[in-house]
Amino acid sequence: MPELLYPRSPNGAYYDERETWPRDRMQAFQLERIQRQVAHAYQSTLFYRRKLDRAGVRPEYIRTLDDIRRLPFTTKDELLTDQHEAPLYGTVTGVPPELAQRLHFTSGTTGRPVNVLDTGNDFLGFYRSYARGLYGMGVRSDDVVMCAFGYGPWIGYWSGFHAAQDVGCLVIPVGGMSTEQRIDIIEHYGVTVLGCTPSYALHMAETAQKLGRDLSRSRIRITWHTGEAGAAIPSTRARIQEAFGARVCDLPGLTEIAAWGFSCSEESGLDHIHEDYAYPEVLNVDTGERAAPGETGELILTSLFRQALPLLRYRTRDIVRVADRRCSCGRTLFSIEGGVLARLDDMKKIRGVVVYPTQIEEVVRRYAEVAEFQVRIWRKGSLDEVTVLIDLGAAPPGQARQLEERMEHDLRRAVGIRIDVQQVPPNSLPRWDHKARRVRDERTEVPF
Numbered sequence: 001m002p003e004l005l006y007p008r009s010p011n012g013a014y015y016d017e018r019e020t021w022p023r024d025r026m027q028a029f030q031l032e033r034i035q036r037q038v039a040h041a042y043q044s045t046l047f048y049r050r051k052l053d054r055a056g057v058r059p060e061y062i063r064t065l066d067d068i069r070r071l072p073f074t075t076k077d078e079l080l081t082d083q084h085e086a087p088l089y090g091t092v093t094g095v096p097p098e099l100a101q102r103l104h105f106t107s108g109t110t111g112r113p114v115n116v117l118d119t120g121n122d123f124l125g126f127y128r129s130y131a132r133g134l135y136g137m138g139v140r141s142d143d144v145v146m147c148a149f150g151y152g153p154w155i156g157y158w159s160g161f162h163a164a165q166d167v168g169c170l171v172i173p174v175g176g177m178s179t180e181q182r183i184d185i186i187e188h189y190g191v192t193v194l195g196c197t198p199s200y201a202l203h204m205a206e207t208a209q210k211l212g213r214d215l216s217r218s219r220i221r222i223t224w225h226t227g228e229a230g231a232a233i234p235s236t237r238a239r240i241q242e243a244f245g246a247r248v249c250d251l252p253g254l255t256e257i258a259a260w261g262f263s264c265s266e267e268s269g270l271d272h273i274h275e276d277y278a279y280p281e282v283l284n285v286d287t288g289e290r291a292a293p294g295e296t297g298e299l300i301l302t303s304l305f306r307q308a309l310p311l312l313r314y315r316t317r318d319i320v321r322v323a324d325r326r327c328s329c330g331r332t333l334f335s336i337e338g339g340v341l342a343r344l345d346d347m348k349k350i351r352g353v354v355v356y357p358t359q360i361e362e363v364v365r366r367y368a369e370v371a372e373f374q375v376r377i378w379r380k381g382s383l384d385e386v387t388v389l390i391d392l393g394a395a396p397p398g399q400a401r402q403l404e405e406r407m408e409h410d411l412r413r414a415v416g417i418r419i420d421v422q423q424v425p426p427n428s429l430p431r432w433d434h435k436a437r438r439v440r441d442e443r444t445e446v447p448f
């Protein structure tokens, strides 16, 4: 599959030449790949043969890019049901399992995981686009990289590791190490690039501070973040930036599809999408119509290369905004404004108002005093209540109640409802080394 391997960019400004392809060339490429993937999914999986037959669509009906709209969506629930009914890998697997080389699990903070098999080429494609993202952030072969993710079945660790190697960096495996050991390595080996979840970056900075060490004085010049939206939340990004004195980059991804995007070294506020690897559509949540530039919608992705799990029109449940401007880096790739703005699965309805936890995080992270927080949603009588518990990580300063009142005021302005803020004893809230679970919905009957 030679077209899986990107032709390298001749002058080194980009990882490969496809990042700056003219639109018509990109679209012709996408159409050809979609046609081949639909044919593969239809011929090789019972899952898609049934699904497309039910929808009355045959692979040869896909003649233009717009025809992709004739294909039905695929949801994570369908994959879970399929794998439950036909264990282990379901009827959706497009190659005999003995041809696969890797097994990963999705790591969502809710529900059972999906089994994701990859052939050697599938995994190569996954980490190659990840590598393009790292290169776009400014990571180069003379960098010393630490992937501070847990050694486990989450694809984020493995693909980040292989991606940094693909760029030519020296990569230090730290999967099984404590935060303190990792801080030692950062200092001792002159680590210049750090990859981790946003929550872990803040945890690491807090740990360093307690040890009397200052990571902003380390050699780290770039941090990249995946697994959570944090690096795209302005106040969280600013805190990481301050703690490490580094460029903070976003790398959104999805085990089932790809590490599908990245924010580049221009720090323009845009995320670029690897649309030659996973075909993106952004659809209005209410109407299902394609979102215009400047509009938000759910990101739908179609795998253009993966053979073992050939997902068509996969609903990511991520809300994104289509960019209405170009990035100064010169890439022509489809781009979004910011990263993932919200996850449909995280949406909460509180006293009739739709609230996303990322809105609360954006406010709380503006307060440098707050080391960690938790959102508690509960019910008093028949009324929903929201309490944000804040942990200052140290003895509170004199004006503690004033801090709570200021935050309550800011939350009300940003979210549109009354939210109480309460301090808890220092260091009593959990810290997170992977994906954080900061929202506790204690209501027995949750609206929706």
Ligand SMILES: [Zn+2]
Pocket: 264, 265, 266, 268, 270, 272, 327, 328, 329, 330, 331
């Ligand atoms: Zn750019």
